[in-house]
Amino acid sequence: MSIDSIWTAGGIVSIPLLGFSLLALSLIIERIIFWWRVKNKQRRIVKEVLFLYRSDPLSAIAKLKKNARLPIARIFLEAMELEQPTPDEFRLALDSATQAEIPILRKFGTWFQTIITASPLLGLLGTILGLIQSFAAIDLGNAAATNSAGVTGGLSEALISTVMGLVVAIFTLLFANAFRGLYLRELAFIQEYGGQLELINRRYHQGVREYATH
Numbered sequence: 001m002s003i004d005s006i007w008t009a010g011g012i013v014s015i016p017l018l019g020f021s022l023l024a025l026s027l028i029i030e031r032i033i034f035w036w037r038v039k040n041k042q043r044r045i046v047k048e049v050l051f052l053y054r055s056d057p058l059s060a061i062a063k064l065k066k067n068a069r070l071p072i073a074r075i076f077l078e079a080m081e082l083e084q085p086t087p088d089e090f091r092l093a094l095d096s097a098t099q100a101e102i103p104i105l106r107k108f109g110t111w112f113q114t115i116i117t118a119s120p121l122l123g124l125l126g127t128i129l130g131l132i133q134s135f136a137a138i139d140l141g142n143a144a145a146t147n148s149a150g151v152t153g154g155l156s157e158a159l160i161s162t163v164m165g166l167v168v169a170i171f172t173l174l175f176a177n178a179f180r181g182l183y184l185r186e187l188a189f190i191q192e193y194g195g196q197l198e199l200i201n202r203r204y205h206q207g208v209r210e211y212a213t214h
Contacts, residue, residue: 012126012129013122013123013125013126013129013161013164013165014126014160014161014164016122017119017122017123017161017164017165017168020115020118020119020122020168020172021168021171023111023115024112024115024168024171024172024175027108027111027112028172028175030108031107031108031175031179034107035179035182037069037070038070038071038186039182041067041070042067042070042072042073042189043189045063045064045067045070045073046072046076046193048063049063049064049073049076050193050196050197050200053080053197053200054200054204057080060080061077061080061081064076064077064080065077071101071104071105071186071190072189072190072193072194074097074101075094075097075098075101075190075194076094076194076197077097078093078094078096078097079091079093079094079097079197079201080197085201087198087201087202090198090201090202091198094194094197094198098187098190098191098194101190102187105183105186105187106183109176109179109180112172112175112176112179113176115168115169115172116169116172116173116176117169119165119166119168119169119172120165120166120169121165122161122165123161123162123163123164123165123166124162124165125161126158126160126161126162126164126165127158127159127161127162128158129158129161130158130159130161131158
């Protein structure tokens with residue numbers, strides 16, 4: 001059975017399921033590109049920025065601005081561009097910037113959950129509609145008059161729509177879980193290197209204060 005005939009046999013619910021599958025595919029491609037860009041060079045950039053920040057904060061800021069597409073670069077910039085911040089102000093800027101980036105890191109999460117939840121329900125709806133069609137084609141009083149094509153067509157619609165709904169949901173679920181894992185690892189990465197940046201800032205702040213007292 002060809003793909004075209006499968007979608008046709010799936011009945012009316014195959015239309016929204018096809019829409020969900022195309023939507024899921026486009027969102028997955030966007031998230032793959034996003035995470036590939038983030039993971040491809042952020043660790044190297046962050047290490048270079050931390051090294052520069054110890055001796056030349058302006059150069060570190062300039063490097064972050066060149067890589068402002070990275071979430072962690074935008075987070076660091078929010079804190080590093082403050083004018084003579086206290087350690088508490090610096091930490092607060094990092095925390096608030098991190099919270100602002102979370103929706104970007106979890107982008108399309110609601111769409112993924114909607115597709116995962118709705119697809120099996122649409123498949124179940126197709127199953128019910130197919131069974132209704134099959135029962136309508138059965139003539140209990142006259143077996144010879146029973147529309148066998150209608151019965152088999154209804155059963156086919158019932159089964160195929162169920163399979164389609166599960167396939168779309170499972171396919172989307174696999175990628176949604178993968179993206180959630182990437183989000184959690186990215187959050188841990190931001191916290192780890194944000195802590196290192198905060199430590200460097202505290203040491204710098206303490207050094208300036210000790211120098212001023214002498």
